[in-house]
Amino acid sequence: MPPAAPSPILRRRRLGTELRRLREAAGLTGDQVIERIGWASASKLSRLENGRSRPDPADVADLLTLYKVDDELRDELLGITREAGDMRGWLRNFPVMTQQQRGFAELEAGCAQIWEYNPVLVPGLLQTPGYARYRIISASQVADEAGEPDVEDPETEVRARLARQSLLTRSPDAPRYTAVLEEAALGRRAGPPEVLREQLVQLCDLAMLPNVTLHLLLRDTRVADWYLPPTAFSVYRFADPLDPETLAIEGGFTDVMSTEVNTLNRYKVVFEWLCSAALSASDTLSWLIEATGRQTDPAGSTVAPGSVAAPVQRRRAPGPLTTDR
Template sequence: MPPAIPSPILRRRRLGLELRRLREAAGLTGDQVIERIGWASASKLSRLENGRSRPDPDDVGVLLDLYGAEPALHEELLGITREAGDMRGWLKNYPVMTQQQRGWAELEAGCTEISEYNPVLVPGLLQTAGYAQVRIVSARQVGHGAGEPEDGEEPETEVQARLARQSLLTREPDAPRYTAVLEEAALGRRAGPPEVLREQLVQLCELALLPNVTLHVLPRDTQIGNWYLPPTAFSLYRFADPLDPETVAIEGGFTDVMSTEANALNRYKVVFEWLCTAALPASDTLSWLIEATGRLAGAASSSTVAFGPATAPVQRRQARRLTER
C-alpha cells in the first residue's frame, strides 16, 4: 500500500514555504542570505524555497542557523528535509510506477481528502484497466503513432502504474475521504467499447459502496448554479498535516497546472460545491449506475447497432494534420 505520509515532493514544498517564512521573519533578502553563507549562485536558494530541488541537510542546517530557528523547529525541518530527499524509499511502496503517474501519486500520498471533477473522463483513481488502456492509447495518437510509447513506457506499464495509485482508496486504517462528480458523458458510448464501459460501471458500483468514497453522477442536461459551465477537469487535495498547503490540480488536454494559491483554491472549492449540489445524491447515483450497467449489458448482447461498428470506418480521404498545414 502507498504510505500514509506525504511524498518527497510535498515535503520539499512544505520545507520551501518554511524557509521563505523564516528568511522574511529575519528581515533578510535572498541576496543577503547568499552573501552571508557564501553560496556561489542565488538560484540555489530560490530552488529550495520553491521546492524545485532535492534539499541537502547540511545546506538547510546552515540556513536554519542563520535565521535563528528555535531548536524544536530546527529539528522538525531537518526531519522534513530527510523525507524530502528519500524519493527511492517512497517509490518502493508502489509495485509499478512511471514518470507520468508519479506526479499524481505524489499529490495523493498523505491526503486526508480528495475531490475530483472531470467533464469527459472517469478520474484515474476510479478507472478499470480496460478503461485506462483505451484512454492512454487514444491520447497517444495525438502527435504520436497509434499506441506509440511515450517517455519509453508501454501503455500496459502506464496502466499498471495508474492502478497502483488506486490502492490508497482501500488503504487501512487511514484511507482518504474521496468524492468525485462524474459527468454522464464520461460513461457514454463514445468513451469505449461496450464491454469496457460495462466493466467500468460495475467497478463504480463497487467503489460507491466504500465508506470513504462518495460518487455523484451529473446528468448531461442538469443546470449548474447560474448556468455555470466548468471549463476544465480539476482535483482538490487536503493533507493529513495541516501545515502542508492544500493544492488544486487543473488538468488541461496535454498540460497540467498545480497551485496552492488561496484565491484559486477557493474558487475551485465553490465550483465543486455547485457541482455536488447539481449532481445526483450518492444514493441516487448508485441506482443510476446499476441501471446503466443493466442497460449496457442488454444493448451489448442484443445488437451492435446502438454502439456503432467496433472499429472506426475507413475515411475516404486522408485529412492533413493541422501541424502540417
C-alpha cells in the same frame, strides 16, 4: 496497506517557505547565500525556496547552519526535508511515471479528503486497467506525433495508476473521496463495450465503499444558473493542518496547482453546485447497476423521468471539506 504518508509536494512547499523566511530574517540575499555556502548553481536556492526540487538533507543542513537555526527548529525542518524527498513505497517502483501522474500521486499521499470532477473522463483513481490503458496509450500517441514523447512504457504507467488507487482502501486512514462523474464520460467514445462495462462494474463496487461517494451528472441536467465547468479539477485536504488545501486544475497535457484561498473557494462553490445538480449517491449507484446491462451503449441516453435515475434539479450538497471522519 501502509499508513498515510505526508505529501512530498506539500512538504517541499512548506520547507521552501520556511527557508525563505529564515533567509530574510537573517538579512541575507539569495546571492549572498550562494556565495557563502559555495554552491555552483545560482538557481539552486530559488528551486528550494519555491518547492520545485527534491531537497538534499545536506544542502538544507548547510542553510540552517548559515541561518543559525536553533536545535528544535533544525530537527523539525530536517524531518520535513526527509518527508519532502520520500517517494513512499510503491511510488519508488515507478520511476518512469510521467510528470503529470507523479504530481497527482504526490498530492494524494497523506491526503485526508478529495473532491474531484472531470467533464469527459472517469477520474484516474476510479479507472479500471482497460479504461486506463486506452487513456494512457491515446495520450501517448498524441505526444509522440507532436515529437515530445512522455511515456516510455504505457503498461508501467497503467500499473502506477492502479497502484495510486490503493489509497481508497488503505486502512485505517483511507481518505474520504467524493467525485462527480459526467454521463458523457461513460459513453461510447470512451472505449469498446466490454471495457465500458468493466468500468461500470468497478464504479458500482467503489460506490459501496464507506469512504467513497459518487454523484452522476446526467447529460441534460442544468447546473445552477446554467454554469458550465470549463475543466477538470480536484480539491485536496491533508491530515496535517499545516499543509494547506490544494487545488489541481487538470488540462489535457498540463496541470495547474494552487493553494490560493480565493481561487480554492470558487472551485469549492462549483463543486457544491455540481453535487446539488447531480444524482444522489444512492440514485447514482442504481443508475450504474442498471447501466452495466447495456453493454453496447452503457450511457446511451438520459434515463426517462420517473425512472430510478430520473434527473433531480436539486440534490444535497457534499458536507464541508473537512478532515473529520
